[in-house]
Amino acid sequence: MPGTHISAVVLTVVLKIFALQTQALLAPMRTAVQFLIILLGTGVTAACPEKCFCYSTLVDCRHIALQNIPPDVSPGTETLFLDGNSLVRIPRNAFGNLGNMSYLGLSSNRLLLRNYTFEPLLKLQALDLSANHLLQLQETLLENLSNLTWLNLASNNLQRFPPMMSLAKLTYLDLSNNELIVFQETFKHLPQLDTVFLNNNQLKALPATGFDQLFLLKVLDLSNNDLSSLPSRFFNKHRKLTDLRLDHNKLRNLTATLFSHLDDLQYLTISGNAPVNFPPELFSNLTKLLKLDLSSNSLTFLPKNFLSNLQQLQVLKLSDNFIGNLVADIFKCNPKLVYLHLDSNNLRTLPVFEGLQQLEELTLSFNRLVEFPKEFGDNLVKLQCLQVNDNLIRQWDSEGFQNVSSVILSNNPICLNRGHAARVESTNIECTKKHC
């Protein structure tokens, strides 16, 4: 029936796009597609391995306790899910007749791989090997897979990632949650990479020029490693970088010009590196930055003009530092700020913030604030959520805060300033917005 044929093609295309886009969407998507197919009640191909689910060029053999690759996967298969089984080895010819495959999912097995396993899969575009027991990769393992664009090796036991000469089209590489310690110049041969996850490893240092070929890099996650410094020109070639995560390392000194070429950067996290020595001009060229997380870095003050070029900034997290004082115009040039987190610092007084007309959420909990300056709320016309719990506030003048839908004032020795002073032990107004 032509109708059935068309929906089969559409479904396969949709599934492929999803397979190549995000992993997170895969499972629900497939379930939804399976459900749809059951509703359609047709289109199931003739040969399908036992316990698997087949539709058009897709074969789904997930979570059925397989110990071996089924021998009867149809030769025209383009998408094969073998995730969540008990596969340990893949015999050399297992994929011998599957030359049309474009997606292969092998995550959550117990694989220890030898070289040449994937030899026949010349059209493969995406390979998921995450959550296996891989200890090392042979340089030849992915030889000739020159069409591969998406490779997930997360959550294995890899100590090394060898140079993969043939993966010239690779754009996405996930090596997170492994045991990588050093990094040779292995990215030289992967010039198309735009997304690299190296978080949750044990990297102590990065090669000075090892990432230089990655002109197209957009997302780089180096968080949760042991990095104590970064080569001063490390990011000079990455002009397309939009998302950089450096949190939870041991970074101390950062070169003033470290980020000066990152014209497109939108998200930067450097939290949890305490104590960091921030040069005052470190962020001066990040004019497109939307989100900056500097929490838990033992910052004691914000240098003048530290943030003054961040005119697009919407989210600023400075929680869990030792900031004792803020100058009045510190946020004057950040008129787009929506979320400002200053909780868990040493603030005793606050200036009247200038310019924060878009601010919706301000957290000041766990400081030593005694009072708010008189016109504090007047500029903050959009403020909806104010957290001031666990301070030393004695007086609360709610004038100027009429539009604020949630004020958390618990654990303050507060007297409501409304005619007769009534001592309030704690007010537990919950913040109504998420992401507080």
Ligand SMILES: *[C@@H]1O[C@H](CO)[C@@H](O)[C@H](O)[C@H]1NC(C)=O
């Ligand atoms: C592999 O794909 C090609 C091109 O789409 C097609 O002509 C061929 O029949 C497919 N092979 C199998 C075994 O289905």
Ligand SMILES: *[C@@H]1O[C@H](CO)[C@@H](O)[C@H](O)[C@H]1NC(C)=O
């Ligand atoms: C392939 O793996 C085997 C076993 O690990 C090894 O002896 C052989 O040298 C490897 N071949 C290449 C070309 O790496």
Ligand SMILES: *[C@@H]1O[C@H](CO)[C@@H](O)[C@H](O)[C@H]1NC(C)=O
């Ligand atoms: C890769 O391709 C080269 C050249 O076509 C060939 O000599 C080599 O055997 C291939 N390697 C594998 C693992 O298929």
Ligand SMILES: *[C@@H]1O[C@H](CO)[C@@H](O)[C@H](O)[C@H]1NC(C)=O
């Ligand atoms: C990559 O895929 C294209 C299109 O599917 C195909 O023509 C080409 O032969 C593949 N590359 C290799 C090395 O097989």
Ligand SMILES: *[C@@H]1O[C@H](CO)[C@@H](O)[C@H](O)[C@H]1NC(C)=O
């Ligand atoms: C950081 O810089 C300070 C002063 O410039 C220097 O004394 C210190 O040794 C540097 N620390 C590291 C880890 O490079």
Ligand SMILES: *[C@@H]1O[C@H](CO)[C@@H](O)[C@H](O)[C@H]1NC(C)=O
């Ligand atoms: C910012 O970029 C300009 C040119 O784009 C450059 O001249 C300047 O040195 C950079 N500033 C910093 C602090 O790196």
Ligand SMILES: *[C@@H]1O[C@H](CO)[C@@H](O)[C@H](O)[C@H]1NC(C)=O
């Ligand atoms: C409260 O909201 C109204 C209407 O949006 C606005 O006119 C007024 O200035 C706001 N008051 C304060 C103190 O922000």
